[in-house]
Amino acid sequence: MAAKGDRSDSDAVGKALRLLCLLGEHPEGVGVSRLARDAGYPVSTTHRLLGSLQRDGFVRSDGESRRYSLGLRMFELGQRVSQARGFTGVALPVMRRVTELTGEPTLMSVLDGRHQLYVHHVQGPRRIRVIGEPAKHGPLHCTSMGKCLIAFAPDEVRAELVEELELTPLGPATITDRARFREEIDRVREQGYAVSDEEHEAGIRAVGVPIVGPGGTALAALSTPAPAYRVTMRELTGSLPFLLEAAAELAVLLPTV
Structure with a gap:
């Protein structure tokens, strides 16, 4: 059983982490x-x-506006994680190549x-763009990448998500x-890929593929x-060869942990 002091410390850490998560939703402070x-x-x-948190560089404040935002220490840690996972140095060049071939954005x-x-x-x-802002969360059930991440998740995770994930209507x-x-997943x-035809948002289509690691589970997912x-959806699925080639390359290059 944890001592009372241990519980207090744990509660304080949990509260501080929650504040950091909330600050991440307000980049403007x-x-x-x-x-x-x-x-x-x-x-x-x-x-x-x-x-x-401010004393240790995790948070900064603006003296004039009295607003708080994430500090440079958080950026530093994020960059270290990104480099360790191989996403920045390895993924971006491959994704840029896909975009050059498709003429459309590439998301991961x-x-x-x-x-x-x-x-x-x-x-x-193109002038009209579709954006998947890094560090933001998105839904699983109605996006091409989300479907791939579910379909190629570990068995127990996939089963839980398929049966319990909230299927909120977000697109028409x-x-x-x-x-x-269940049939879709x-x-x-x-078939090894997923499509989303105005499921997430009206007027937006996407095709996605999993980046499958040695164990057969998805390390990540890519989409156009x-x-x-x-x-058209048929034209968009023409991007599949480029996405599949990129996913196969990243499956070898990306770390599995």
Whole structure:
């Protein structure tokens, strides 16, 4: 059984981590009152935790606006993780090559609980663009990358997500029926790629593939999205050879841990 002091320390760490996560949602900065309200903490507790985090460089504050935001220490740690995972140095050149071949953006994401976390985004040359902002979370059930991450997740994770993931209708064609969703994930696993035709957002189509590691589970996923008015689904799936080639290359180059 943990000592009382241990529990207090653990609670403080958990609260501080929650503040960091909330600050990540406000890159422009946020006031202490708003942050305290969102976290559900007293203002005094929030202010004390922010002071500790600021002292160590995890948080910074603007004296004029009195807004808090993530500090350079968080950026430094993020860069170290990205380099260790091989995403920055390895993935971006491969993704840029895909975009050169398709003329459309290339996105990369990883599984993070019941969401996907966008890791990288290479912008296409067109004026109308589709963006997957790095470090932001997105849904799994209605996106091509999300479906790939589910279909090629470890067996127990896949089973849980298929049966328990909330199938919130986000686009006009979102699959919200559990039986249909189960069939969709089986199809993705069988064919090795996924499509999303206005399921996540009206007017947006995408095709995605998993980056499968040695154990047969997805390390990440890649996708090519495009506006529906410009590209038919059949034309978009023409990007599959480029995506599959890139995924095979990254499966060898990316670390598995």
